[in-house]
Amino acid sequence: MKTTKKIGIFNNKGGVAKTTSIINLAYAFSKNGKRTLVVDCDNQENCFSFFFSDQSGNGILDTEYEGIKHTTWQRYTSIDVATCNNDFDYILFDLPPALSDDVKQIIKHVDTVYVPTMLGEFEIQGLKKVTDEINNQGTKLGGIFVTMYQAKNDKELIEQFREVLQNRLMNSVIPYSTTVRESQKAGLPIEAYFIERNVPPIGSAWKIVNAYNSLADEILREVEA
Numbered sequence: 001m002k003t004t005k006k007i008g009i010f011n012n013k014g015g016v017a018k019t020t021s022i023i024n025l026a027y028a029f030s031k032n033g034k035r036t037l038v039v040d041c042d043n044q045e046n047c048f049s050f051f052f053s054d055q056s057g058n059g060i061l062d063t064e065y066e067g068i069k070h071t072t073w074q075r076y077t078s079i080d081v082a083t084c085n086n087d088f089d090y091i092l093f094d095l096p097p098a099l100s101d102d103v104k105q106i107i108k109h110v111d112t113v114y115v116p117t118m119l120g121e122f123e124i125q126g127l128k129k130v131t132d133e134i135n136n137q138g139t140k141l142g143g144i145f146v147t148m149y150q151a152k153n154d155k156e157l158i159e160q161f162r163e164v165l166q167n168r169l170m171n172s173v174i175p176y177s178t179t180v181r182e183s184q185k186a187g188l189p190i191e192a193y194f195i196e197r198n199v200p201p202i203g204s205a206w207k208i209v210n211a212y213n214s215l216a217d218e219i220l221r222e223v224e225a
Helices: 018-031 046-050 081-087 101-109 121-136 151-168 179-186 190-196 204-223
Strands: 005-009 036-040 068-072 090-094 112-117 140-149 169-175
Touching: 005 018, 005 101, 005 204, 018 036, 018 046, 018 068, 018 090, 018 140, 018 190, 018 204, 036 046, 046 068, 101 121, 112 121, 121 140, 121 151, 140 151, 140 204, 151 169, 169 204, 179 190, 179 204, 190 204
Parallel strands: 005 090, 005 112, 036 068, 036 090, 112 140, 140 169
Antiparallel strands: none
16 A cells, blocks of 8 residues: 655754755656645745645645645644545655754654755754754654755865765755745746746756755655665
8 A cells, every 4th residue: 555755854943945945845756756745834834835825725735836735734634644645645844943842743743854954063063953853753864965055165064064974964965046035036946937937957057956856866766765
């Protein structure tokens, strides 16, 4: 019997591109033919607002993207589990930057957690608390991936991270890009934003798209192994 795979994206530090990663991973998953449900667990509901739809509805809501639907944690908890197993291959949970009891409950609910992080001394210190909590809840740590990477400033730092984290640090690295803010303002995943504006898939602009596609492939290979 097929079981829907539940993946959390979490760091207890804000501003590390959790929501940006969820949006663009969902888009990449859907391109791979994976029926995906996005669950916004943050009270700010930025992810839920991004996939704007008839927000007065209950339960699971449509988006304009084939293969992607969305909801909030409150709505999700009222959904029949069998419905999710029948309708979705993956459920992506956008967790808030906190270690509250509610967040711990969600971490325990998912199968695997992936942790986005920026590079820095404070960040590497804080990761231990995050990974310890994931372990405490009996949930698998899928990996840690770097976001907002700037090669000019971060080459030495990423090697330090790799030395400390070893195989927990994923191969895919998400570069810094001003396009993130532009695409969010337009209400589009980054690749869809480029396609709408006929940006040719060459050059440095597409690096962030290629990076999120690479991250999606890396996650799918591991989860489906």
